[in-house]
Amino acid sequence: MTTATLAQEVTYIDAISQALDEEMSRDERVFLMGEDIGAYGGAFKVTEGFLKKFGEWRVLDTPLSESGFVGAAIGAAMMGLRPVVEMQFADFISCAFDQITEVAAKNHYRWGAAVPLVIRAPFGGGVHGGPFHSECPEGWFFHSPGLKIVAPSTPYDAKGLLKAAIRDPNPVLYFEHKFLYRRIKATLPQEDFIVPIGKADIKRSGGDISVITYGAMVHLALEAAELLSKEGIDLEVVDLRTLIPLDKETIYASVRKTSKVILLHEDNKTGGIGAEISALLAEDCFDCLDGPILRIAPPDTPVPFSTPLEEFFLPKVSDIVAGAKKLAVY
């Protein structure tokens, strides 16, 4: 047995809790705001036990008012604190859209006030949440200059990116995928570490087709890669990890190597992250493409509730397999 397997494995959600706990212990400016995060420990129990450990003025239960408490977090951040706001579900972030895009995102550009703020947003489907508890709203914010956006896919990235977000001097939207919360585990380093914002990660190296993705879809892509390897198609899985600023260097290097691209995401297709990356590749990597740029993403509908509908809506391993086979003939 190696020492790695002796160390305790943690889930994706535990990694998030650990990051918050360690940053709050390291830096007394860090505090939490959100609905039901205190005595209840949060809808998903990310902050269980935090109230007792850090007290009610560092683990603040707020009224049900996303715009109000995001605005308040912006004010506290400008006064020198490091607020971390929890959206109970990412879907509710729409209530705070104005504060995020007009106040947090523009303050530094307009008049030089830094807003070191983190908003954690549990996003994504596959949990039968229906139209208001399954959304992937990152696309709305992807278009707003002044925000950073991250979306980890593993416990290591979840912990490292949250720590980096808390230490960043800008507003960072942290999209944590709730389907992954208790489904994946990893052994994490004992020592303090961060995952730098703005760096993608090659989760699987391959030579034939680049699958560029993030969040829960990374795991789908890895599953598809295993199946396809038996058929002689070698996928490279690029996990963006950060959506803004995009790591163009890593994306372009992968595409230049494989010459074929699948853009995979759980947000609906039109105007999504995939559309932007597709345009970038057409502009900057046209000469090295050997096939059409393929997007695999849900249809332009709300996320439906009923099991067959949601299954239809979400991208599947078989979609990636079919897409890869289509590209392989070029």
Next chain:
Amino acid sequence: MDQAVVAKDIKRSDLLEMYYYLRLTRSLEDRITALYRQGRIVGGVYTSHGMEAIAVGYASALNPDDVIAPFHRDMGAFLVRGFTPGEVIAQYLGKQGGPTKGKDGNVHMGDLKRGMIGFVSHLADNMPVAAGAALAFKIRKESRVAFAGTGDGGTSRGDFHEAMNLASVRKLPVVFFCTNNQYAYSTPLRYQMAITDVVERAKAYGMPGEIVDGNDVADVYLACRRAIAKARAGEGPTFLEFKTMRMHGHSEHDAAKYVPRELLNAWQCKDPIICAEQLLSRLGYGDESYFHEVLERTKKEVDIGMEFAEQSPLPEGRETLVGVFATDDEVSP
């Protein structure tokens, strides 16, 4: 305002200083309006003409380390906080010498070092932000207060209510105000809300509220001082409704024909500068020659500011790309 109360509760030097800032605000905004009419200023010009007593009064009642999230007709607060006429005119002209270096225009300026939170056009957006500043003061056990407001129209927005609620629930050291100047652009109060006094809104949040004569700088100052003292003592937020009248259009392009003439005439005799001069005369603090001297002094300061703004360069086009993200050294301590 009763002159005996003023004589007892406001220092003569403070009152004279407030009069100076009323005059400076008027002289500066008159110049800005003239520049707009000459076509030198593009975009909106939202003045505090006839409402100067509100910002001058509240800013004078605050400590220097308190934080202000102003309404967009609060030029006086910027001046009390040390923004110079030169910086302000440069801002309106989109020059490098303005606080936003051309990134934003008119009263959309801020500076955390001078405790001014930059105005956001989406009215009431900065009210939760100010509540958050107050939250930071409370968490750090600092003896500081946040002061934030909006217009009568802004109190219809959700952010106003969410801020009032949050501040009251957590007893935050913040004072909220509404500049009730009867019109939100062209919309009169009766189409904005089904109440006649905006202060009614405070009751729903268990927050004490007070109606204040917004054209009387002494009344504004004393009401703010009381509310600020309560906030500083840990007794929670207060809501102040400053009753006043918008004497110009929404912006200077707007002739405001929708406002009845007789309403403007009725308010004309309550002009805050005239009111302040009457008060100073009654108290024996100033006379016509003194008022004239202050007027000339402020006009001269605006002239000097104009020279500064004229000499300040326009930003280079490529400056557009600078400043989307902050660096570590720019975060507030």
